[in-house]
Amino acid sequence: MTREPDERATGSGSSGDHQDRRLLLQCRTSQVTRAAEVADRPGSGLVVTAERDNLRGCLGRVRHLLEVDHYRRPVLLDAARYAGAGRLPASAGFDRRWIECQRDLGLPVLTDSGYLAPDDMTGLVGILEGAARLGDATAVLPVHPGWLADRYARNALLRYVNAVGVPVAVIVERPPDPVDGTAALVGLLHLLRCDVPVLLLRAGLSALGALCSGAAAAAIGTDSALRQLDLPAGPPGHHPPTHGHGPSALVRQCLSHQPLTEIEATRRRHPDNGMWQCRCATCDGRDLGWLARLPEEQRAPLAARHSVDVLLDLRAELTGPSVQLNQWSWQARCAAAASRRREVGWDRLPTLDYWQRAIPAPTSASSAVPAPRRRRPERTGFRRVPSGPIGSD
Structure with missing residues (x-):
């Protein structure tokens, strides 16, 4: 390394x-x-x-x-x-x-x-x-x-x-x-x-x-x-098993992980949908089906590398200095992802709906200027980011 x-x-x-x-x-x-x-x-x-x-x-x-x-x-x-x-x-x-x-x-x-x-x-x-x-x-x-x-x-x-x-x-x-x-x-x-x-x-x-x-x-x-804390099930000391669908990969336009087998099957049903092509460093312009066609021992590590590539690309695109603008951009991505999932017949993801409803829509009176930084002792090595306004109850 x-x-x-x-x-x-x-x-x-x-x-x-x-x-x-x-x-x-x-x-x-x-x-x-x-x-x-x-x-x-x-x-x-x-x-x-x-x-x-x-x-x-x-x-x-x-x-x-x-x-x-x-x-x-x-x-x-x-x-x-x-x-x-x-x-x-x-x-x-x-x-x-x-x-x-x-x-x-x-x-x-x-x-x-x-x-x-x-x-x-x-x-x-x-x-x-x-x-x-x-x-x-x-x-x-x-x-x-x-x-x-x-x-x-x-x-x-x-x-x-x-x-x-x-x-x-x-x-x-x-x-x-x-x-x-x-x-x-x-x-x-x-x-x-x-x-x-x-x-x-x-x-x-x-x-x-x-x-x-x-x-x-x-x-x-x-x-x-x-990716979530599940409700407890089973005897003490039991930890929920992972789902047995094989390796999954992140589909960028859908903001979700899908099993490689499901990606390939859906790609065959909707070959003209533009969301299959991936330009991350791992895929280098290939369609996502190539991951499913790899030898079995290579699928999981390369699917994981692809997913992290896409996640870090999205992080770089979405996290600018204005939290309010970042939130609106994320809200729009969630709406687009929900639409792309419907196009190919995938189930609705409630989380995408939650984010669209939780972030208030832009208004002419909204300000995109970051709030002044408020200081507190920071022992994590990670800094607090000033936040913009959010919706009321």
Whole structure:
């Protein structure tokens, strides 16, 4: 692996505030080798998620990544104690060894928080104040979506986040019925306007929308189970399996990952649709069907490299200095993606609808001038981006 200037301490390889908005790749411990290969480029980095509560294995693999493989992009560690049927509650204390090992590796410190259930105000205060006492930590907030969708819960969350003043990394559980997905997304946009750096972890393509809306950084999962926090199922210690559809690739115009087999079948039904041709560095102008025609052992790594190429291209196109303009651009992309999916008969993606409704449409009275920067201590290495106005409830 080529040695480059170490970006881990600053979270940025370029000057300028809008360059701090990294798009990280979130992977499991067992996926680190492949993920590091595709995420070893400017604007990217890794979030490594512990598997089956094996924190020691996660720490050991990351130490090898840094000290032997000399990976120079930012790396964050996710203990994932909030996930699975045996997940811990927010009231569970932090594991001091987990905190100290991150410090020993020279990484930003993320708390190993438990799950923040609805109305668990004690858990919320405990996570935030516990992170503040550590002095150098980012508070991980794995939240039920009601914390964002419900106005009163949201106001309490925002009040405590601003009052305690530590950076936060939010993970939003998949909205169960009857939680309104649009309301939860509006709540996330409010959270991104807080006075502290806010990161979004374990996300899908919404990671791009979060970057457009002022997130300091955002992480998109390597598979569907790491692109959202699912409701727990199965016995304690069980972690949901990934879906068995084979390798997937990102279809740029649809803002979604699709199995290679589905891409090829749909391309054959709609050969004249212009969205199959891809000009990313990996595809180099070929149609996406070439990935499905590769030898089996090459499909997954090249599909992953293509997807990261496209994601980083989109990040560069969408994240300018004006958050408001970025949001409008993202809103338009979501509308176009929903239309392209309908053209080829693919199912509607509710997330695309949520984003279109959560961001207010441009008006003549709207200003595209970035708001003045508000300063707070920033311990993540990722800077807060001033946010534009968002819709009301």
